[in-house]
Amino acid sequence: MADEMVRLAQRFINTTYGNGATLGISKLDENGQTGWTVMYALTRALQYEMGITALSDSFGPTTLGTIASKYGKLDETTIPSANFCRIIQSALYCKGYDGGEIDGTYNSRVKAAVEKLNANMGVGATYPGSSLWPKVVKGLFNMDAYVTVSNGSDAIRSIQQWLNGRYILRKDFYIIPCDGHHSRDVAKSMLFAIQYELGMADGVANGVFGPGTQSGLKSHTVSVGTTGVWARLFTAAMILNKRSVPFGDFTATVQAGVESFQSFVKLPVTGTGNFSTWASLLVSYGDQSRPGTxxxxxxxxxxxxxxxxxxxxxxxxxxxxxxxxxxxxxxxxxxxxxxxxxxxxxxxxxxxxxxxxxxxxxxxxxxxxxxxxxxxxxxxxxxxxxxxxxxxxxxxxxxxxxxxxxxxxxxxxxxxxxxxxxxxxxxxxxxxxxxxxxxxxxxxxxxxxxxxxxxxxxxxxxxxxxxxxxxxxxxxxxxxxxxxxxxxxxxxSGRDTGQGDFNAGGYAEGLDVDLDKDAYRNAMLADVRSYLDSIGVPETGGDGWTDDDWATLGGISTTKAFDLVLSADWLFTSLARQLKLRKALIQAPVLWELRKMNPLDVAADEAVKNGFDDDCSTGWGQIFAWVTIDARNYCMQQGIINGTPLTSSDIPVVWENLHEDPTYNIRSVAYLTVYNAHQIGAPRPSLTTSQAQSQALLARYNGTGPDAEKYGRELIGLYNVLENYNQLSRNN
The missing domain is CATH 3.20.20.80 (Glycosidases)
Structure with a gap:
């Protein structure tokens, strides 16, 4: 949602800094929406006003150090210029605070906003009043939130504020978000906090779960009755791991939560915050010395x-x-x-x-x-x-x-x-x-x-x-x-115990493989085009298409249909291998139906989409939903595929899947091929299905009667072209 003051902040950057050219960036969109692009621009503007020549999106050590060395803190007595103040006001607005009128004045509204920002960050006691200290400025110029957002946890926000307030004066500790969500920065801040409490000096503490930290934690087991900072750190770690315990002292309630956590991660259930429990709370791999099974x-x-x-x-x-x-x-x-x-x-x-x-x-x-x-x-x-x-x-x-x-x-x-x-x-x-x-x-x-x-x-x-x-x-x-x-x-954990006994296994010989496209694509296309042309199906047009229809309704040429089929070669191969049949049996009708798609097919699809009809043949393989339901139900009954039997009430969903999802459509063509064998009383198609039976299966794809028989005669030729190149790939 657009914010007028953010829009004014964007306009300020554009008008003051040559539409971004002075800052080495593009002109900002004046859309009233904050984001990293705006915060980066404000960061660069701040650097520019402080005389930093190497401008950067990063609010790094140079920017932080320059604020500290030049001004100590920022307020009405130290702000060096009106534009500098406008940058601060703009950043406050981008964070959701009232920055005044972006008029270059560190006025009462700005001061109130800064006091509120400090309080929200949890550093109000450390930085009382309305001055902006360097680390607070760094926290201001990013996208972190300091209020609970997006269903965040108030308990986690309390921990974040406590960490900021307690450790902000340490050299390498920076303000973390106070948004009620655990994150990478929060996890690292917990390790810094533990290292500080173990007595590590600035420059030694590094936020890494190393040998020194591990050694120190081994002498800081917490249990019922423990109070003070170590109890707070431990309960904070529990809450950050989504354990419902109170933040503070180690009580009987905390002990019960610890026992539940230890049981969940498969640690010995002691109810105490021993080293292994600390480790599992603080770092993903936990105590690496614990035995595994x-x-x-x-x-x-x-x-x-x-x-x-x-x-x-x-x-x-x-x-x-x-x-x-x-x-x-x-x-x-x-x-x-x-x-x-x-x-x-x-x-x-x-x-x-x-x-x-x-x-x-x-x-x-x-x-x-x-x-x-x-x-x-x-x-x-x-x-x-x-x-x-x-x-x-x-x-x-x-x-x-x-x-x-x-x-x-x-x-x-x-x-x-x-x-x-x-x-x-x-x-x-x-x-x-x-x-x-x-x-x-x-x-x-x-x-x-x-x-x-x-x-x-x-x-x-x-x-x-x-x-x-x-x-x-x-x-x-x-x-x-x-x-x-x-x-x-x-x-x-015991949720999966693997397998201790195995079937004989083995490999079925002669299965189809992915087509060697580099070797065969061009020759295969030439043969497909030649065959289709020989039976009256040219590269484009025909079958009810006018030139205008072809251009406006998107007729599919032989080459385009062929390339679409090749784009899904992985799926045709997978289905053929799974069902142990020749993939040309699935490819041929799909290629044919793509090429033969006509204005009536387009109109039929529109009629279903607009609610004027319940069903029609659709998608790559031009299949009816009711036919798909029959084919899938048959394959379920035969144990060929798994699923819940479909009924006529599923026609709308099945039709939409057929229309929108080529993968679903092609899979359904494969299952229909198996079902068609049942319909004509033939054996299930296999790697050795005869030419005559293959033609009968292809004919049944188009129903029964003379038209279907003609369909079978036309498609068996296409099948043979495709199978020839599939066989060449198999034999490579």
Missing amino acids: ACDGVTMITPPRAQALKDAGYKYIGRYLFNPSTTSLPEKQIQPGELATIKEYGLRCFPIFQTWSRSADYFSYNQGTSDAFKAIEWAEFHGFKPGSIIYFAVDYDAMDGEVSQYIIPHFRGVMRTIGENSSYGVGVYGPRNVCQRVADAGYSATSFVSDMSSGFSGNLGYPMPTNWAFDQIATITVGSGSGAIEIDKNIA
């Missing part, structure tokens, strides 16, 4: 290594289903005979799926779908039984916005595919925030938490996910000689 690694479990792990108390081993590299980490993927060894030694295995997953741009709904299909296939190959939870990796420090934009849709694709096409469960491996948000979205059963990465933004300031199964805390070596193995030590 689970591990994961990239090394094959041989008999000597299995014995070494068993002797060290390990029960559960995480191993990778697949390794896309043929050279890096040669034992990362489960090796032949390895699961038999794990079983023989009484150990259990939980499967992990990871290809890349180290940056946001890897993740998407389609990638999640693709990963899930691959994971199902590899889990079956290795012999993992139904009920096994597969952990899909998010192996980087995902920002919260990236979780929303990329990772949640990715896991929606994973969950939909695993749920529909297998009896496996979905787990997520990643930082705490990723794990919790995926769980909250309903896309994971359990979490494998990458807590070893304690500096990740997704770990700092976030409590342990509620559905955690494995907590990765340290890299260690177990065993010696031939039994030596490097592992990541994990704490196990």
